[in-house]
Amino acid sequence: MTAQGDVLLRRSRHITQSVAELELLANNLENGWEPKLTIAREIVYPMDMLVDALATFQPQSRGTRITIIDSVISGTHDLIKDQVVDIAICGGVPPSGYISEPLCEIDFLLVCHPEHVLAQDPNIEDDQTLAQHLQIVIKDTGKA
Template sequence: MYRPKSTIEQWRIFQAVVDHGGYAQAAEKLNKSQSSLNHAVAKLQQGLGVALLEVKGRKAYLTPEGEVFLQRSRKLTYGMQELELLADVLASGWEPILRIVVEASLPRQPLYQALSDFSLRSRGCRIHLMEAQPAGCQAVISKQAADMVLASQVDAGVTSLPLLSTVYVPVCAPGHVLTELDEVSALDLDAQLELVLAESKETEEGWEKAEQRWVINHLHDTLSLLRRGVGFSWLPLEAVAPLLEAKILVRLPMTNQALRKRFSHLVLPHSSPPGPAASLLLTLIRQHYTKATT
């Protein structure tokens, strides 16, 4: 069975001697006797069989081996500090992990901003961010398999917060036959292949009227096919705006300027109140989605 030849305290004293330039200076900072520091470092070096410091006059200097051990030891003591802080955090009720599920076609920039702010105050809380289609989101909500879900559909009795209205526009590649029309009607769309961003088991009334349609599970795949001239699709304006500006995709001029919309809802699947980490993230999400609407 392995037994350590050193202690965390010995490494901390070794670092203090280096950082403060000598045993006397370190002893004053640590409020310890100089002899106890000398003893700790001597025992550390003896246990390792390696000279870490050499004293010249009243100053202690690192040996080449000591320079290597200094960097490694800092990681060790920092890791121990993190463990102790984590224990304090968890003891206070702070959640160690938050699971977030986002519906594939909903806007995410405000969420990313909220997560960016949260990372600075997360206190070790880990984030699991996952994507799902509407049916998958509903399954997660019903099973209470996540802490937060951003979804377009909310059942009665589920705790939710309205966030943002998302506009969907019809787009295709520049060379598509639909771009030859000055105005595009619903009948024109019905005759063309539509790429529907959804799961195969989903039926979204009013969104799948084309005679030909492919059901695509991911936004990335939908955009990749569109860029190759395959079909057209109704997609979030936020997601396609950079591609429209770069003229990689074209927004179709609808006869009646028809727009489709979905509303983003923040759903809290659990019946119990959110913990302190979740409450902080909720506040940040609300702030950034509010900014996105103004």
């Protein structure tokens, strides 16, 4: 086979594969399979757990395009209420009228430098004590 024939053969195989994938996608869409899925992930949810779930889904995905939106605090609930996402992973009960299921438990830890005054008291029990000190807070992505 000539070099030109080899190039044409490789290209025709690629086109044939693309046509087969397009036919499969059309069949999946006809059967109600979603062409795209948007997921809100509150940033406290471990990314490795989401990646593992998506890796499990991928062989059965039938060409579904997945978009992930990272959100914080009430921003996730806003995305749900505004119907921006198909699935939301949030750190709290979603707005009423939505089905939810716990995925995992996450423990939050207060951290400070070992020489900071707060490090001297291992049993901080009230928000008043914390309110007296500088806090670094990740910005809420909610509208309010």
